[in-house]
Amino acid sequence: MQWIGYIGIGILVLLVLLVLVTNIQIVQQSRAYVVERLGAYSATWGVGLHFKIPFFERVVKKVSLKEQVADFDPQPVITKDNVTMQIDTVIYFQITDPKLYTYGVEHPMNAIENLTATTLRNIIGEMELDQSLTSRDVINAKMRSILDEATDPWGIKVNRVELKNILPPREIQNAMEKQMKAERERRESILQAEGQKQSQILVAEGEKQSTILRADAEKQAAILKAEAERQAAILKAEGEAQAILNVQKALADSIKMLNEANPNDQVVKIKALESFEKAADGQATKIIVPSEIQSLAGLAASFKGLLEDEKK
Structure with a gap:
């Protein structure tokens, strides 16, 4: 019967070890655990190794501290000039206080979605259609400021809000597409006219340069021709002068010879x-x-x- 006692002790030790192992918690980077003891908030565990007291403590929420993205479905909004549009938003947020996030509001994501829709309706309701289509940055900044202030008691910080899509009614979309097409055609016509103008300017400039070069070439040719004629005249004159000198020299030589010969x-x-x-x-x-x-x-x-x- 003694071995039965040993088996019981071994089983008890295994149970104790199993309980101890299951109550060892390792919190990873960028995460936090919210712990309750006997139903009341006890602590928020950060990164590292932690031991949970069996049967007295429990982890009620594991919270990610990374920046998160919430993409909400399109919401119908009405502009100041009574145009109904569909707008879907994207929110970038981060949990800064796990305790407030756990106990501040029930279903935090639903609360943020409803708050986003309400804020968007209030902001768009003060704008006309054209203004709402061209003021995305203004709308984003206003929504981020309002949502960040409203979610602060929930331990949430809203970093950025983006209007993903703005979809006006189909007839307005068609009118906008026609307007954009007309604007593109107008710009294309302007660009073509500008291109033709530049082309004409380039052609005229080319002709001008060609005329200048041709005139300069003719000028240089005339200068070279005149220089050649001048050199030819100089050479001719020098040749004639040399011939005259030769004749005079020959005559002088003949006279000299005659004088030396003492002719009769x-x-x-x-x-x-x-x-x-x-x-x-x-x-x-x-x-x-x-x-x-x-x-x-x-x-x-x-x-x-x-x-x-x-x-x-």
């Missing part, structure tokens, strides 16, 4: 006759013959007559 009068007259012959070959219509050459011509005629007499 007959040689001088013959040389003069040769010069007269060359002058006669020119294009002049009148020739002035010096008297010495005339005498020499008479002498040549007499000499020619004597030759003819000898032949006879």
Whole structure:
């Protein structure tokens, strides 16, 4: 019978260990546990290892401290000019006080949704349709301020509110689409006209530059041509001057040689006759013959007559 007692003790020890293990709680990062003792709030456990007193304490809520997102269904709202729209909102919130979140309000998410719908109706009801469609930032800021203040006693902080969709009635949507289409067509026409204007400006600028370049090229060509003609004239003049110098030098040399040879009068007259012959070959219509050459011509005629007499 003794072994039966050992078995009972072993079972009891196992039960105690099982109870102890099941009452050990490990709280993870970004989470918090709200604990009650004998039905009353006892503590809020943060990150780490905790032991719950068996049968006396219990974890009533495990709360996430991360930022959370609540996407609510579209809510019907009426604008100041009596237009009914469907607006759905998205709320980004965070639990800052787990105790208030647990005991502050029953069903916190339902409470936030109803509060969001009421706040949205109040804000949109003070605006006309056009203003509500173009004032999303203003509506978001107002809703965030109102909701954050209202949910503070619940241990909730509203970080951001966004209007996800704004859906006006179908006929208004059609009118808005037509207006947007007309605006797009108007902008397209303006852009096309501006493009054509810029294209014409570019073409005119190109023609202007082409004309300037062509005129500049013609100017440069004329300058080069004039320079070439000037150089040719200079070279021609230099050539003629050089030829004259050569002739003068040859004449001077011949005179020098004659002077050195001490020619008689007959040689001088013959040389003069040769010069007269060359002058006669020119294009002049009148020739002035010096008297010495005339005498020499008479002498040549007499000499020619004597030759003819000898032949006879």
